Amino acid sequence: MTSQESEPLAELYEKTVCHDWAKVHKEGKTMFCLPKECITGHVEGQVLKMLVHMCKAQRVLEIGMFTGYGALSMAEALPEDGRLIACELEPYLKEFVQPIFDKSSHGKKITVKIGSALDTLKELAEAGDQFDLVFIDADKGNYINYYKFILDNNLLHMDGVICVDNCLFKGRVYLQDSKDDNGLALREFNEFVSKDPRVQQVMIPLRDGISIIRRLPPSQDSCTINRVTNDDVFRGLRGKPILDRLRLDGRVAYVTGAGQGIGRAFAHALGEAGAKVAVVDMDQGKAETVAQELTLKGIPSLGLTADISKPEDVEKMVEAIVCKWGGVHIACNNAGINMNSASEDTSLEEWDKTFSVNLRGTFMCCQAAGRVMLKQGYGKIINTASMASLIVPHPQKQLAYNTSKAGVVKLTQTLGTEWIDRGVRVNCISPGIVDTPLIHSECLRPLVQRWLSDIPAGRLAHVTDLQAAVVYLASDASDYMTGHNLVIEGGQSLW
Ligand SMILES: C[S@@+](CC[C@H](N)C(=O)[O-])C[C@H]1O[C@@H](n2cnc3c(N)ncnc32)[C@H](O)[C@@H]1O
Structure with a gap:
């Protein structure tokens, strides 16, 4: 039939x-x-x-x-x-x-x-x-x-x-x-x-x-006749052309904050590239919904609930993944929060809360996944930092967020240099302002106009603009890259 x-x-x-x-x-x-x-x-x-x-x-x-x-x-x-x-x-x-x-x-x-x-x-x-x-x-x-x-x-x-x-x-x-x-x-x-x-x-x-x-592919004879330099560049490293080197087949990945937005886009991208993906979010319903989306596309996936500001949740998350799939190759530490306040009014509570998720939480995830990866002798950690680690986005006031994300970059650089000789690469992605449904609310419209005038690309980022970067950093193609902050902001940090 x-x-x-x-x-x-x-x-x-x-x-x-x-x-x-x-x-x-x-x-x-x-x-x-x-x-x-x-x-x-x-x-x-x-x-x-x-x-x-x-x-x-x-x-x-x-x-x-x-x-x-x-x-x-x-x-x-x-x-x-x-x-x-x-x-x-x-x-x-x-x-x-x-x-x-x-x-x-x-x-x-x-x-x-x-x-x-x-x-x-x-x-x-x-x-x-x-x-x-x-x-x-x-x-x-x-x-x-x-x-x-x-x-x-x-x-x-x-x-x-x-x-x-x-x-x-x-x-x-x-x-x-x-x-x-x-x-x-x-x-x-x-x-x-x-x-x-x-x-x-x-x-x-x-x-x-x-x-x-x-x-x-060209035969040995045709290479000799044409006096070809028959090396890794000509044949492709390990015989793989460049696009194949971006594939993640057989790899185990997790993404925190994957219930929506950037994290969800990362989870889909890693899965589409061939990885098994644990979708981690504080919100169980959202984690399971995104895991279900991946399953529908034929991607092995697992929905997990974890609050990354809690050490026990982070430990349990990594344990559950190792228990199910035998290891962790790609750790995508993406969960983060942002609260706005003028610096003179920023409460210690706001500061601590922001840091406990954005920096302390990211560190705990890096450490828990890193321990597994160091034992394996292989791993790719990709943290989500922010353009706010480079510039001070304005006119909104977000001291704690900016400072915590600058910390994520330094955390990435330090781990990236400390662990590379044991096969673990640590990099981060710094997105610019991402277009989310929230941004289209009436009260934020003037702010969006202001941001747009600061962006050479003339538009906000879409979550899909960030997907290739996470696949690249998760793949062998980026093996010589570590401690890097990959900025994807339509040129905003340059103006
Ligand atoms: C077997 S039919 C093609 C069937 C078609 N592939 C299909 O899916 O139904 C062959 C077609 O090739 C065209 N044809 C024959 N000689 C051609 C030529 N020199 N250049 C372009 N088309 C030619 C014919 O007009 C005819 O429509």
């Missing part, structure tokens, strides 16, 4: 098979009499959609669109800003398909290029375009030319895949005495690809056969 096709795809299929293709050809609307059997169809369409998912493709090229069934199937799997270029010879088909593309929310990802596909390929190569997935499904005699052009002109991305339709051509590729031009063209194509050292090919007997062809 294969998943159902979407409504627009079903409509496209119906419209294609019911259309009188012989008539439109007779009327001179198409150059060729197009057989309705050209259509990719349900199962192959879903296979293409699956391939787009599996390759995590962002940019797809289709050679031979016909009525766009394959194109729309693939577009459905692309991210919102993904793009698919569909090459088609027949102008009539663009008019035919556009109304259905317009009905689908994915149709806007598709750009149809009318003309000979080889001309379009040249145009794309000249523009420096590259694709993660190419689907070749046009005139069989030209498959080999499309394939060669794509590989010779770097139209396929480093980890890209080419999918080729009709590779078995009704079994004729295997008939010794076949005179069928298309069968012979496909046989020659299959043989060429199977001998091409640049790729790995697998043929799948689905419908008329599809070949999946993966671009391989």
